[in-house]
Amino acid sequence: MWIARTRPDRQVQLVARALALLILAAWAGEYIADAVLGSWSVEYDLPLQLTDAISIASALALWTRRQWLVELCYLWSMTATLQALITPDLGYTFPSVFYFTYFTYHGGAIVAACLLVFGERRYPTRHAVARAYGAALAWACVAGLADLITGGNYMYLHEKPEHASLVSIMGGWPWYVLETALVVAPILLLVAQGLATLVRRLDVGPAVGAVRAG
Numbered sequence: 001m002w003i004a005r006t007r008p009d010r011q012v013q014l015v016a017r018a019l020a021l022l023i024l025a026a027w028a029g030e031y032i033a034d035a036v037l038g039s040w041s042v043e044y045d046l047p048l049q050l051t052d053a054i055s056i057a058s059a060l061a062l063w064t065r066r067q068w069l070v071e072l073c074y075l076w077s078m079t080a081t082l083q084a085l086i087t088p089d090l091g092y093t094f095p096s097v098f099y100f101t102y103f104t105y106h107g108g109a110i111v112a113a114c115l116l117v118f119g120e121r122r123y124p125t126r127h128a129v130a131r132a133y134g135a136a137l138a139w140a141c142v143a144g145l146a147d148l149i150t151g152g153n154y155m156y157l158h159e160k161p162e163h164a165s166l167v168s169i170m171g172g173w174p175w176y177v178l179e180t181a182l183v184v185a186p187i188l189l190l191v192a193q194g195l196a197t198l199v200r201r202l203d204v205g206p207a208v209g210a211v212r213a214g
Contacts, residue, residue: 012119012120015115016062016063016065016112016115016116017062017063019062019108019111019112019115020058020059020060020062020063020112021059022104022108023055023058023059023062023104023105023108023109023112024055024056024059026100026101026104026105026108027052027055027056027059027101027105029097029101030097030098030101030102030105031045031047033097033098033101042150042152043150043151043152043153044152044153046146046150046152046154048139048142048143048146048152048154048155049143049154049155050076050080050136050139050140050143050155051080051081051084051105051106053076053135053139054072054073054076054077054080054081054109055105055108055109057069057072057073057076058073058077058108058109058112058113059112061073061112061116062112062115062116065116065120065122067122067125068131070116070117070122070124071124071125071128071131071132072131072132072135073109073112073113073116074113074116074117074124074128074192074196075124075128075129075132075189075192075193076109076132076136077109077110077112077113078110078113078192078195079185079188079189079191079192080136081106081109081110082110083165083166083188084106085103085106085107085110087163087164087165087166088102088103088106088163089161089162089163089165090102090163091162091163117196117199118196118199121200121203123196123197123199123200124193124196128193129186129189129190129193132189133185133186133189136185137181139155140155140157140181143155143157144157157177158173159173160173160176166184167179167180170184
């Protein structure tokens, strides 16, 4: 965050784009590793998890600085990605390549969110939560359709994650899906938005004047 506030914009842009490439490399590298190792399958390895959308949105936000992408990066990363880092659904340990790719693109998305919002002061706008929520629901519909076609479990819409997570304390299927969509997700998004609003009010520096609306 301090880099964005203490360095010239050209240097910050280089850092942001380097981070974007790192996120994309780790995200794509995971699928490449699956293919090389022969473990790729249509049930588990289509890019239909919310993490896939977050990785792409974060990289694009870092590269373009478009406000709607920044908002998706921030709100999704500070909710879904943060939860995924705290309770990773990961069947591999150090020094597996999947260990490195997982924590690189998840951690990179959170760093991206902090750099763009708290560092560059590109704070979410008034309707950011509604847009992020709507986009997540739309992505879930696509993932749900893929689950029906492939028999997979994209976005954990068919069954809970194998490892402990926030949904572990919820009811069984389909109740945990409804609880997440109707209660948990809106609350977490509003909390993330509230944090950004609080920081913005305490921030004495100038707002970014060249933010593109997208």
